[in-house]
Amino acid sequence: MKLSATLTALAVAACQIAQVLAHGGVLSYDIDGTTYDGFKAYNTPVGQSSIQREWDTYNPITDPSDANLACNINGASLGAGQLSATIPAGSKVTAQWNDWPHTIGPVMVYMANCNGACTNANPSSLSWFKIDEAGLLSGNLVDGTWGQGKLVADGSTWVSTIPASLAPGEYMLRHELLSIHTSNQPQFYPECAQLKITGSGTAQPSGNFLVKFPGAYKASDPGVTIDIYSEPDQTTYTIPGPAVWQG
Incomplete structure (x- = not known):
């Protein structure tokens, strides 16, 4: 009986390790020389402090209409442990992902x-705008160089700049990878962090730059549900969502 229980526990652990190796998310942020630890998935939020919102699994979201698409499962505030990073507009933010496999x-x-x-x-009630x-x-859909390929080449990091003209205030920052290596099965990996933006900017996006999650993507979008292997020589790809707001 003990042997059976041990084998079961090992099997569960192996499954979790396989999930972690195959998928993942943002583990930390470097902002103006300060490193902020992310939320530790697969752990209780009790006792954790982070600028990142809670996210509970390394597994992807596969439905663009999923209620958790804004900030992953479950995207909740950490309450007393919820922090925000105070940074001036125009700052660079480096997101450190796990050892990203895709x-x-x-x-x-x-x-x-x-x-x-x-x-x-509530992240699902917010109006989101794309900054990067x-x-x-380059190249074709199957053998070309993608944004995620660059992320992997840069040590699973991604550097973005907060628009310098953005008006001060409290903002959510949402990083998202959309892996499309599996035919017609999108894999969304979103995580959110909280920022307090300072500075003298006055700009705010409006109109078509603003979207909701869920709502920004549809399964019928050409860049969402796509079989890259059916058109391996194609050299164009339509990124889903709104245009990038430059400020």
């Missing part, structure tokens, strides 16, 4: 004005 698909970075304290905000993206950089 190289096919775009990288996208969004922000959303919380219109008050982000700790009290990289899709198919």
